[in-house]
Each structure stands twice: as C-alpha cells, then as structure tokens.
Amino acid sequence: MIEASAPAKVILVGEHAVVYGQPAIAVPIASLRASATAEPGAPGQGLKIVAADLNQTLPLNVDAGLVDHALLKTARLVSETHRRPLPDLTITLRSQIPMASGLGSGAAVSAALARALSAALGEPLELERLNALVYEVEKMHHGTPSGIDNTVVVYDQPIFYVRGQPIERLTIAAPFTLLIGDTGQSALTRIAVGDVRALVEREPERYLPVLSQIGALVREARAAVERGDAATLGERMTQNHALLQTLAVSSPELDRLVHAALDAGVLGAKLSGGGRGGNMIALVVPETVARMRQALERAGAVHVFETTVQ
Numbered sequence: 001m002i003e004a005s006a007p008a009k010v011i012l013v014g015e016h017a018v019v020y021g022q023p024a025i026a027v028p029i030a031s032l033r034a035s036a037t038a039e040p041g042a043p044g045q046g047l048k049i050v051a052a053d054l055n056q057t058l059p060l061n062v063d064a065g066l067v068d069h070a071l072l073k074t075a076r077l078v079s080e081t082h083r084r085p086l087p088d089l090t091i092t093l094r095s096q097i098p099m100a101s102g103l104g105s106g107a108a109v110s111a112a113l114a115r116a117l118s119a120a121l122g123e124p125l126e127l128e129r130l131n132a133l134v135y136e137v138e139k140m141h142h143g144t145p146s147g148i149d150n151t152v153v154v155y156d157q158p159i160f161y162v163r164g165q166p167i168e169r170l171t172i173a174a175p176f177t178l179l180i181g182d183t184g185q186s187a188l189t190r191i192a193v194g195d196v197r198a199l200v201e202r203e204p205e206r207y208l209p210v211l212s213q214i215g216a217l218v219r220e221a222r223a224a225v226e227r228g229d230a231a232t233l234g235e236r237m238t239q240n241h242a243l244l245q246t247l248a249v250s251s252p253e254l255d256r257l258v259h260a261a262l263d264a265g266v267l268g269a270k271l272s273g274g275g276r277g278g279n280m281i282a283l284v285v286p287e288t289v290a291r292m293r294q295a296l297e298r299a300g301a302v303h304v305f306e307t308t309v310q
C-alpha cells in the first residue's frame with residue numbers, strides 16, 4: 001500500500017495582488033492535510049478513486065476521456081507525464097481540509113493524488129514536475145491562478161512567492177502562532193479573482209496603486225518575519241486586510257471575525273485566500289491562544305485551527 005499527503009495552506013499576506021505580479025507569503029498548515037492511499041485493484045478494473053470525505057466515488061476509466069473534473073484531470077496528467085496507462089488501482093482520498101474556504105483544499109487533494117499515483121507507477125514525481133502538474137489542475141478552479149497555492153502545498157514550506165520567479169523559502173527567525181477562523185461560508189476563489197479583475201480593468205488608476213501597496217506591505221512583512229518581529233508582522237497583516245476590503249473581497253462575516261480578534265488583542269488579523277467567505281487568520285501571542293480562540297468562536301467562527309509557523 002502506498003500513502004501520500006499534502007498540507008493545507010494559508011496566505012499570510014499578499015493574496016489577489018499576487019495574481020498581478022506582486023509578492024505574497026504563504027505557509028503550509030502541517031496539521032491539516034489531504035491524504036491518498038493506493039492499493040492494487042482487481043485486474044481490468046482500471047483506476048478507481050474513492051473520495052469519501054469529498055462525497056464522491058469515481059469508478060472511472062481515465063482513458064475514456066472523461067476529463068472535466070479536477071481528480072480526473074490530475075490522474076490523466078500523471079498518466080501523460082509518465083507516458084504510461086493507468087494501472088488497476090484503487091486510490092482512497094481523505095481530507096481534513098474544509099473545501100472552498102481559502103485553505104488550498106483543491107491543490108492539496110490533487111497533490112496527494114498525483115503523489116500516490118506516480119508512486120504506484122514506480123516513478124514518484126519530483127517537486128518541480130508535481131508543482132507544474134497541480135498548477136494545471138488549479139487552472140480549473142480559476143482561470144488565472146498565480147501559482148502560489150500549488151507551490152506552498154507541494155513544497156510544504158513557508159514561501160515568498162512572485163509569479164514567474166524562482167521559489168524562495170522564507171527564513172523564520174522566531175516561530176509564530178496563527179489561529180485560523182472559519183466563517184463556515186464557502187466561497188469560490190474564481191468569483192473573487194474575476195471581480196477583482198473587473199475592478200482593476202474598470203478603474204486601473206484607482207486599483208493598481210492598491211495592488212502596489214499590498215506588495216509593499218508584503219516586503220515589510222517578510223523583513224519582519226526574517227527578524228522575528230511579530231508586532232510589525234501583525235500590523236502589516238491588519239493593514240493588508242483593509243486593502244483587501246478596498247478590493248471588495250471581504251465579507252461581513254470575515255470582518256466580524258477580524259474585528260473580534262483585534263478587539264480581543266491579537267497582534268494582527270486579516271482574511272486569507274480568495275475571501276468573500278472562507279477563512280481569516282490572526283497572529284497571536286502563544287499564551288493567549290485559548291482566550292483568542294474563544295473570542296473567534298463567540299464572533300461566529302465554526303472552526304478554529306491553530307498552527308505554529310517555523
């Protein structure tokens with residue numbers, strides 16, 4: 001039996017602007033993962049994908065050309081990359097990552113599936129090829145992905161990311177703790193990204209400077225992370241949230257969680273990912289985690305996850 005996994009992610013700073021060439025920082029959530037186990041199947045069964053948590057079972061013959069589905073597309077791309085037909089295999093997918101909530105669930109499930117499948121074919125994909133493959137699948141979720149989600153999920157490490165440039169691993173001078181508050185409202189990144197594009201195209205003189213301001217905050221946040229300055233990182237996160245509000249990608253629920261966290265005394269808070277729902281993040285002093293978690297739950301968070309970035 002072969003087992004593979006990939007983590008969830010959060011964007012620490014810089015979402016949306018990263019689509020337009022600005023930098024962004026993303027970190028994996030090691031404790032929240034998608035996993036895939038591959039077992040030999042009955043002769044002639046083809047590839048069967050059982051995605052219990054995702055409410056899907058796909059007994060499928062990938063060679064039959066059914067490609068309009070992220071899991072199918074992933075399997076087909078692995079097969080093409082290896083120039084091999086898919087073996088008789090049952091792959092079971094499990095995911096602890098809430099879907100459509102800005103935590104990279106789609107990229108993580110694809111990465112885990114591609115890892116298990118390529119390992120079962122006897123040629124595990126190396127990171128660069130796996131990343132390119134998951135990027136192709138991400139394009140199904142929205143047409144113009146920056147590539148940050150698949151990259152942080154595949155490389156499983158904190159990254160400073162600029163579209164089209166070599167991936168830079170972020171140096172974390174001092175570990176920091178994030179609480180991730182889920183509004184419970186699913187939101188499609190595609191819609192938010194499309195709406196931001198419409199704004200930028202309609203009024204570039206107004207919105208291009210907002211994207212540049214986000215880029216500047218990201219560079220300052222990076223410097224803060226690299227010198228272990230949590231207070232400055234928190235301020236830049238909160239400022240980033242205000243700029244994301246200007247881009248109209250927040251929501252009343254996200255704003256309520258962000259304000260509740262700030263009122264309770266976190267170092268900084270913002271929405272994370274595509275926005276309009278999904279998750280927000282708060283940078284917290286480790287000793288205050290229990291109190292901050294309560295504040296988020298009282299303000300309506302349906303799940304609160306904790307992660308330490310190091």
Ligand code: MEV
Binds near residue numbers: 146
């Ligand atoms: C989504 O996690 C991040 C966005 O910037 C989209 C992207 O970078 O492709 C909103």
